[in-house]
Amino acid sequence: MSYYASIGAVRIQTWIAQSASKLALVRGASVLLSSKTANSAVSEWLAKHHRTVRVAEDAGDVDGVVVLVSNDKAALRAATEALLAKLDSDIPGLQWEAWIAEGGSYLQAYESHGDKAADYRSLPPLTELGLARTCDFCGVEPAIGPLKEWEKDGQAGPSCLARKAARDKEEARARNTHDEFWNEIPGSWPREFESLAVFGGTHQGATEQEAVGRTDSRSHLATVAADGNGIGALFRMIAQAKLPRLRADAVRLLNEATRSAVTEAAKACGTDVSTMAVIPHYVGGDDVFVSVAAPSAWRFAVTLGEQFEELRTHLAARVTDDIEGAEGLRAAIGSLGLGIGVAFARRAVPISGTSEAAHAALAAAKASTRGGASAIGWVDLTFAADKIHTVEVSSASGELSKVVPNDVFKLGPSARGSLTDLVRSAPADLGDAVAKWAKRTGNTVSAAAVPHLPATLSRARWWPDLPDEDIDEETKEAS
Structure with missing residues (x-):
C-alpha cells in the first residue's frame, strides 16, 4: 500500500481576479499558478529535496492541484508540509488545503478520505495592525515594493509583484521560442482590458465592428465562468466501481476536453483576427474562467457548451462491456453537460465584481437543468443587474445558426x-x-x-x- 497527499488551491478564481484593474497581472496570476503546480515543476523540485516522494501521475495534471505519493508516510508528510510552504512563498495570497490517505491507488486513497476535513490548511498571513500603504494595483495587500505595468507606476503587494514577474518571464520565453500559453487562440494578446473590449475579435483590416444589438458594444466585456454538470457523480460511480485506470483516463480526458472546448469556442469568434477575442484566466478540470469581448460572448458561450459535450464520446469509448456496471456508467456519461454563466458589463467594471455576477449566473444555469443538459445563464449589469435569465445551449445553438x-x-x-x-x-x-x-x-x-x-x-x-x-x-x- 502507498500513501497519497492531495494538495489543492482554494477559491482560485477569486484570487486570480484580485488584480482587477490590470489584465497583464490577471494573466500573470494564471501563468504563475500553472507553472508552479505543473507536474513537471513539482517533480523537478521533489528530485532535489524529497527523493522518496514522487508526483502521482494517475491523478492527472490540473492547474492548482498537486498529488504526491510515497511508500513512506513520514517522508510524504514532510514533503507535503515543505511543498505547502513553497507554494505559499511562490504564489502569495492563494489559500491551500491538503489531505493524506492510504490506498493501493489514488482512487482508493481518494475514496478512503471521502468527506473528511483537510489535514492541512494554508491561509494567507494576517497583516500587522497599524498604518500601511495598500497595493496600488489590487488594493488588498500591503505594498512592499515598486511595480511598473504598462502606463502605470505604483507600489505593489507580494501577489501583484509575483504576477508581474511570471508575466514578464512568459513574455521573454515567448520571444525566444515563438510560443506561449494558449497560442492556439487566434490573434495577439491585448495589454489591457480596454484593448480586449475595443479590438478583441476584430478582423484583420476591419474598419467596422460586427453588428450586435447595441451600438456601443465595443465598450463592454463579458466575464464567463463555467463548471461541469454531472462530473462529480460520475467520478463517485467510478470510485465505487474501483476502476483506477478509468479514473485516470477520465481525469486526463476531462482536462483535455475543457481546454479544447475553450480553444474551439475562441476560434468560433473569428480566426482572421488581429486581437484575441477570448482571454483564459483559469481552465482546469471542468472549470473555466475567461474574459471575452462582449460582441463575441454568445458565440463563445454556445460553442463552449457544444464542444464540452464531445467529452461524452471520448469517455464512453473507455467503458467496455466487461466492466461491471457499464450500463450505469454510460448513462452517467451521456448526461454530462456544462453550466455556463455570463456577466456583461462596461469595461471599467473590475473583474472581481463581474466574476461574482458570472458565478451567480452559472448557478442559475445549472439549476435550470438540474445539473443536466448544458445551459447558459446571463446577467446584463448595464441594464438589469438584478435579473438573471437562462437558456439551454441546444436552443441557443439552433438560433445562432439560424436553423431555428x-x-x-x-x-x-x-x-x-x-x-x-x-x-x-x-x-x-x-x-x-x-x-x-x-x-x-x-x-x-x-x-x-x-x-x-x-x-x-x-x-x-x-x-x-x-x-x-x-x-x-x-x-x-x-x-
Whole structure:
C-alpha cells in the first residue's frame, strides 16, 4: 500500500481576479499558478529535496492541484508540509488545503478520505495592525515594493509583484521560442482590458465592428465562468466501481476536453483576427474562467457548451462491456453537460465584481437543468443587474445558426427598442399588448414567443448578426 497527499488551491478564481484593474497581472496570476503546480515543476523540485516522494501521475495534471505519493508516510508528510510552504512563498495570497490517505491507488486513497476535513490548511498571513500603504494595483495587500505595468507606476503587494514577474518571464520565453500559453487562440494578446473590449475579435483590416444589438458594444466585456454538470457523480460511480485506470483516463480526458472546448469556442469568434477575442484566466478540470469581448460572448458561450459535450464520446469509448456496471456508467456519461454563466458589463467594471455576477449566473444555469443538459445563464449589469435569465445551449445553438428562426432576432434596432419598452411597462395582458404592437408596427412576434420575451430581448442586446438598420415597415405605425 502507498500513501497519497492531495494538495489543492482554494477559491482560485477569486484570487486570480484580485488584480482587477490590470489584465497583464490577471494573466500573470494564471501563468504563475500553472507553472508552479505543473507536474513537471513539482517533480523537478521533489528530485532535489524529497527523493522518496514522487508526483502521482494517475491523478492527472490540473492547474492548482498537486498529488504526491510515497511508500513512506513520514517522508510524504514532510514533503507535503515543505511543498505547502513553497507554494505559499511562490504564489502569495492563494489559500491551500491538503489531505493524506492510504490506498493501493489514488482512487482508493481518494475514496478512503471521502468527506473528511483537510489535514492541512494554508491561509494567507494576517497583516500587522497599524498604518500601511495598500497595493496600488489590487488594493488588498500591503505594498512592499515598486511595480511598473504598462502606463502605470505604483507600489505593489507580494501577489501583484509575483504576477508581474511570471508575466514578464512568459513574455521573454515567448520571444525566444515563438510560443506561449494558449497560442492556439487566434490573434495577439491585448495589454489591457480596454484593448480586449475595443479590438478583441476584430478582423484583420476591419474598419467596422460586427453588428450586435447595441451600438456601443465595443465598450463592454463579458466575464464567463463555467463548471461541469454531472462530473462529480460520475467520478463517485467510478470510485465505487474501483476502476483506477478509468479514473485516470477520465481525469486526463476531462482536462483535455475543457481546454479544447475553450480553444474551439475562441476560434468560433473569428480566426482572421488581429486581437484575441477570448482571454483564459483559469481552465482546469471542468472549470473555466475567461474574459471575452462582449460582441463575441454568445458565440463563445454556445460553442463552449457544444464542444464540452464531445467529452461524452471520448469517455464512453473507455467503458467496455466487461466492466461491471457499464450500463450505469454510460448513462452517467451521456448526461454530462456544462453550466455556463455570463456577466456583461462596461469595461471599467473590475473583474472581481463581474466574476461574482458570472458565478451567480452559472448557478442559475445549472439549476435550470438540474445539473443536466448544458445551459447558459446571463446577467446584463448595464441594464438589469438584478435579473438573471437562462437558456439551454441546444436552443441557443439552433438560433445562432439560424436553423431555428427567432422573430425577435429579425427585428431592427428601433423595433427591438420599442418592444423592450413595452415589455418593461408590464401590461396586464402581455400577449394582447404584443399582438396589438405587432399589428400596429407591421412586425411579427408569435404568441409562443411572448412568455420568453424578457429573456430574448435581453439576449438581443448582445446577440451577433442582428439587423443593424430598420426597414420602413418595422418602424412605421399605422394611422
